[in-house]
Amino acid sequence: MKQRNNRNSVRMAVMAFSIAAGMLLSGCGLTGEEGYTREELENLARIEIYEAESGTLLKTIEDGETLYRYLQSCGEHTDLVFEAEQREAMESAAESYRFAVYRYPASKFGDKEPEKIYTTMLYQDTGIAKLVAEEGSVKVSLPEEWVTFYYEMSEEEQAFYESILPKTDT
Numbered sequence: 001m002k003q004r005n006n007r008n009s010v011r012m013a014v015m016a017f018s019i020a021a022g023m024l025l026s027g028c029g030l031t032g033e034e035g036y037t038r039e040e041l042e043n044l045a046r047i048e049i050y051e052a053e054s055g056t057l058l059k060t061i062e063d064g065e066t067l068y069r070y071l072q073s074c075g076e077h078t079d080l081v082f083e084a085e086q087r088e089a090m091e092s093a094a095e096s097y098r099f100a101v102y103r104y105p106a107s108k109f110g111d112k113e114p115e116k117i118y119t120t121m122l123y124q125d126t127g128i129a130k131l132v133a134e135e136g137s138v139k140v141s142l143p144e145e146w147v148t149f150y151y152e153m154s155e156e157e158q159a160f161y162e163s164i165l166p167k168t169d170t
Helices: 002-026 064-074 084-092 155-164
Strands: 044-051 057-061 095-103 115-123 128-133 148-152
Touching: 044 064, 057 064, 064 155
Parallel strands: none
Antiparallel strands: 044 057, 044 095, 095 115, 115 128, 128 148
């Protein structure tokens, strides 16, 4: 009978340890108060907003909720084009803001710094954006014109960008 109680005690201890370890490890992937994991954020780390003309950093976004909203409204660009008419529209318009997007490296081990993967440029009075992939994010060496894309933003994407721009006193 005593041996049976010892086995039950060992089982209970192992089970309690397993539950505690599971709870502890499940919290390791959280990125902030909102509870989004790196996987849910697709390793997105931050977005930096720059004023185009001066290059001044206006705002850095690192909160999980806003990053998740970015992925929902702007994260997938399946309609990237090289068309001349988008390029011509860009050339005649003034660049207003640049959004630099950073991701954590895919490796889950080690404390690696986020890497800039692309920059999106918005232009005044157009619904067209220019996306330029960072040289280091593309694993082969390509000319810049091959990693520069133009696309027409959806209303949802335009509304998202408007919502995160710093408020100005006008």
